[in-house]
Amino acid sequence: MASNFKVDDLVWAKMKGFPAWPGKVIEPKPEIKVRSKKNHQFVFFFGSENYAWVPNESIWLYPEHKSRFTLTSRIPKGFKEAMESVEDILKANAATASASVPEADASSSSGDLDSNKSDNPDLPSIEEEIAQIFGDKSEPTPKKDYSREPLASKSSAKVEGEEKEGNVFDNMESWMKKKSPMGSANGDADEENSGEDEPLSKLSDSKEAPAKEKRERKPPKKNEDFVTDFDEEAKTKKVKDDQVEKVKKERKRKAESTPPRPKVKNQKLLVKFGGTPSKCSPIVSPVKRQLVPNADSGTAIIEQKNIIPTPAKIGFIGLGIMGNGMVTNLLASGHEVTIWNRSPHKCKEHTRVGALKVDTPVQVVKSCDITFSCVSDPAAVKDIVFGNSGILEGICSGKGYVDMSTIDVETVTDINEAINAKGGRFLEAPVSGNKFMAETGQLIILTAGDKKLYKDCYSCFEAMGHRTVYLGEVGNGARMKLINSSIMGTMLTGLAEGLALAEKVGLDQEEVLQVLDFGSLSCPLIKDRGKAMMEGRYEPENLVRNFQKDMRLAINMGDQTDQPLPVTAVSNELFKKAKAMGYADNDVSAVIRAIDA
Known part of the structure; x- marks a missing residue:
């Protein structure tokens, strides 16, 4: 050289x-x-x-x-x-x-x-x-x-201009003063929330018949504590399917206007995506997007839910890829929220619309009735709970703490015992979903622990989630989340292998995804992540490093119970390889790069 x-x-x-x-x-x-x-x-x-x-x-x-x-x-x-x-x-x-x-x-x-x-x-x-x-x-x-x-292409200047439009915080204060009517019609919501983009405003008109309600399955009888989604009360407040489609179409429109991205062989679906060095391919420097969803997306769905906020003071610790969207929806639904984050600059957008920022976790607990946290891993949870100026120093009788992080059963059990020893109440509530679902209040929340605290958090869970499940004793939430991550991980690696094989044998990857969509494999995970793999689009919705951590914890849980997990173990190795290749902070769809390498 x-x-x-x-x-x-x-x-x-x-x-x-x-x-x-x-x-x-x-x-x-x-x-x-x-x-x-x-x-x-x-x-x-x-x-x-x-x-x-x-x-x-x-x-x-x-x-x-x-x-x-x-x-x-x-x-x-x-x-x-x-x-x-x-x-x-x-x-x-x-x-x-x-x-x-x-x-x-x-x-x-x-x-x-x-x-x-x-x-x-x-x-x-x-x-x-x-x-x-x-x-x-x-x-x-x-x-x-x-x-x-x-490097960015010529269209990058245009994208930067588009990203400045539609910040939900510009109109949040005026929106919070309005109270949406109970049981508003779908057409009314479209009139109030339609933006300048004609395709978005006409989305609901393209569906002549309303979407059918999904059939609810009864929970297993063997767990008498199992409660899902507050039962019948939640059914009347279910977000309309066309509103969710409206959000997806808006995000798709913004994605198509981003700079050129790499093109995979035999790919016909994309609109002039290129494979030259550009801002989004193939190891993506994550495309900078707005801190919160715009007024036509997350806020519109929160307004549809017609939430009555709890009078309790709410605290929230951790404004990462998931926590940021959760806090946005808590504020949008009228909750009084106090926040803390290890990186203070992430608090700025939320303080503009009424959130109160404090300097330590213990200050959050002392000033609030119920404190939520959502951080990256067990070590981070232990630090904010047991560390200096941590949560445990502020816990006393009547205080509630809800941990929404994905951690192992041993850690969540230790935290529960420490909180209870000081007279506090504890609820674990790990979430299943991604950044988009967090921004639009569509998470699946898996709770376990203090049932009274679970009920006290009703309006908060309604703002952050699409479905909420109560699983009984502490530890069941962590177990359910890790099993969920294990299944998702094996599905993603199987999908990546299939698409890589399709390219090798000369099949069009777009056609492969269409065939999958025709059959029993048709689901949002296959559709969305498959398309991202095909397009080489790895903007972070669910980080590789976080997902690989979940799979590692699932394997450890299998070791403790002598349950073989050979498929999960192989999938975990592929995610580890993707992380080692530099994709740790990209979306899980980047696992296809580990297979291609």
């Missing part, structure tokens, strides 16, 4: 998550600053019309490493064109050099072929290409620093 590079060198440059790509060292753009003390070069990527700062250790001279980096399978769109561009330049420079330099000096001139590039009238200089792409300096383009994320 060369330690020094100069302007006009033809090189292979590698961005994180992408294959090495043909490019050229060019003069830096003054508006794009390098954010590292390491030696970097400013590289133009052929075929993608993008440029970025790349560290020297990720750059190799093109001719010397051509055989090493030339792809022979799964070639991304634009890669072949990029190589052709470089080869044309090399041929043109070689022809120019041989015509202008005496034959005796040919060996000395071959080391700097690029210096004669401007003599070729057929090929524009790299500066001319950039000028054609980005226009005159008199019409400045939006400035964006590409040094900390994969």
Whole structure:
């Protein structure tokens, strides 16, 4: 690898998550600053019309490493064109050099072929290409620093503009003063919540017949404590199916307007998704979206539920990928909420609409009647409960604590004993769902523990969830969630294997998903995650690292009961591999990369 590079060198440059790509060292753009003390070069990527700062250790001279980096399978769109561009330049420079330099000096001139590039009238200089792409300096383009994320295409400026629209907090205060009528008709909800996008506002009209209610199954008789969804009372407040479809269509519209993404072979469904280095592919720097869902999505569904908030003061600890959406819905439904998060900046949007921010977990507990928490793993839960200024220091008689994290049975049992010893009440309530379901109040909440506290949390669970289940004694919630994660994990890895095999044998992956949708495998998990795998779209809905943690805990639970879990163990290894490949903070659909590797 060369330690020094100069302007006009033809090189292979590698961005994180992408294959090495043909490019050229060019003069830096003054508006794009390098954010590292390491030696970097400013590289133009052929075929993608993008440029970025790349560290020297990720750059190799093109001719010397051509055989090493030339792809022979799964070639991304634009890669072949990029190589052709470089080869044309090399041929043109070689022809120019041989015509202008005496034959005796040919060996000395071959080391700097690029210096004669401007003599070729057929090929524009790299500066001319950039000028054609980005226009005159008199019409400045939006400035964006590409040094900390994969390269974005021309449409990125448009996406940034779209993301600023429809923040639910802009109109939250005025909305909270309104009380939605009991039993409002579906058409009325569409009139009140329709946005500027015509397809969204007309979604409910396209369905001539109302969706049929799903048949409720009776709970097993062997568990007399089993209660689901507050029984008949919840049925009258079920969110309309067309409202959920409305939210999905809005998210789909925004996804289709994002910068180009990688295209898988035989894929026909996408709208001009490319495989060149861009902001969203294939190891995705998560696309920045609004902190909360817009007024046409989560809030519209919360309004449909017509929730009467509890007079109790509510606390919430943990504003991560799931907790953020839960707090949004608690505030939108009129609850009084006090919040704390390890990263204080995540509290800002919520404090704008009435949430009270405090400095420690113990302050949350002391100022609230019921405190919820949702953090990443057992270690984080133990830290906020037993650590300095933790929850346990503020617990006293009458205080309630509800843990919504996914943790092991031993940890949840220890917390229950500690809370009860100080006169408090404890309820475990792990959730099944993803970021989208958290934002729209559609989570499945699996509770166990103090039944009176469970009933006191009625309005909170109604705001955060679509279905709530009471499972009896402490520990059953954790057991149910880990079994649920084990089944989901094996389904996801099986789906990823099937799609990878379909590509190898020449089948269209879109057609495979359509066939699955025709039969008994038709379900949201297969549809949504399958499409994400096919499109190479890994914006985080359910993080790989969190899901792999759940599967590890499920395997540990199997070890303690001498229950073999061979399929779960294999699936867990694939998620571990995806995490090791750099997909830890991407969506679980990225597990297909572990199979492709």
